[in-house]
Amino acid sequence: MTMVGAAPAATLVKDRAADRPPARRGNAMSYGFVSVYAVLALAFGLLPALYACYLAFTDGEGRFAGSANFSKVVGDFRFWPAVRHVALYLVCWLVALVVLVTLLAVIVHTIRVRWLSRTLRSVFYLPGALAGASSVLLWLFVLDPTASPVGGLLRLLxxxxxxxxxxxxxxxxxxxxxxxxxxxxxxxxxxxGALNNISADVIEAARVDGANVVQIAWRIQLPMLRKWISYMCIMSLAAGTQLFVEPQLLSQASNAVVPNDYSLNQLAYQYAFQQNDFNAAAAISLLLLVVALALSAVFVTRGGLFERD
Structure with a gap:
């Protein structure tokens, strides 16, 4: 008797689920994914950042220290050379990314032979499969003229x-x-992928008007890639300010020819784990955060990242 009554009830539930608008089911799934990300961002992003703020403005005994930790690290003779090193690295890297990545993407997109385009994309992507430490170890051999496959070029230089x-x-x-x-x-x-989103009608209209490949790239594709270029700069800036693995491994491999306080992250590491001064290390991390946010704001406003087309 119970099973007979349950069958119509189950059928009714299924019918109601089928009648539910697809958009509502999609919204529920979206909220689920966002909630997982929000929990992880809170646990591993916001809370550690707040704790770093607490450390930066207190002393070793938890008492309010004002700007003492910031004055200490800024007055350290190692601080400004580390700032200069990271700044020079960021300039070299961001310029190379903006110029060469955009140029190579446009070239690959222009290639009409499908297998060649796929092959080039795979070849470009493969080095990214190596972790940072692994790639540095590989480059230790590439940079050694006695063992490098390009040793002749290095000796020529x-x-x-x-x-x-x-x-x-x-x-x-x-x-x-x-x-x-x-x-x-x-x-x-x-x-x-961003270039694929540009309407083929726009490109075809430019060709009909007599535009060549260079003019199409300069007048149409590059302006439409502006937001993506800004996004690339922001993400690369955030990663570049965290320079640590490369100089740290080179310092160990070169017997301190490369100093162990070459970058700001290395200096923060020295404060935290060599001098047992986590408060000063947190002050360096906050200074990096403020500078990165300020530069990111420039890229956002100049690149129109949040503007609607």
Whole structure:
């Protein structure tokens, strides 16, 4: 008797679920995904940031210290050289990304041979499969003229030893090359996808008007990629300010030819784990955050990232 009564009830529930608008079911799923992200962002993003703020404005005993920790790190003789190193690296890397990634994406998108376009995208993307530490270890051999497959080129440039190649003056360019090699492929694929979203009618109309490939790229494709370029700059800026793995491994491999306080993250590491001063390390992290947010705001406003077309 109970099972007979339950069957119509189950059928009624299924009918109601079928009658539910698809948009409402999609919204429920969207809220589910967003809630998971929100919990993770809160646990591993916001709460650690708030704790860093607490450390930066207190002393080792938890008492309010005002700007004492910031004054300490800014007055450290290692701070401004580290700022200069990271700034030079960011300039080299961001310029290389904006120019070369955009250029390569446009070139790959222009290729009409499908298998060749796919092959190039795969080749560009493959280096990104290596973790940061693995790519640096690989580049340790590439930068050694005695073991490198391009040792002849390095000797032609005047470098006869590994120590000469990794001289501190060369490091911003070297780190930019390593970062570009590992990260540019993914951005080329992203830019390629953005180029596919440009209406074919617009491109065809430009061709009918007599525009060549260079004019189409300069007048149509690049302006329509502006938001994507801004997004790339923001994400790359956030990653670039965290420079740590590359100089740290080079410092260990070169017997301190590369200093262990070359970057700001390394200096924060020295404060935290060599000097046991987590408050000063937190102050450095907050300074990095403020600078990164300010520069990101410039990219957002100049790139029109949140403007509606």
């Amino acid at each position: 005047g470098f006869d030893s590994f120590v000469q190649v990794i001289a501190p003056g060369n490091l911003p360019v070297i780190f930019a090359v390593v970062a570009f090699w590992t990260g540019a492929g993914a951005w080329i694929v992203i830019m390629y």
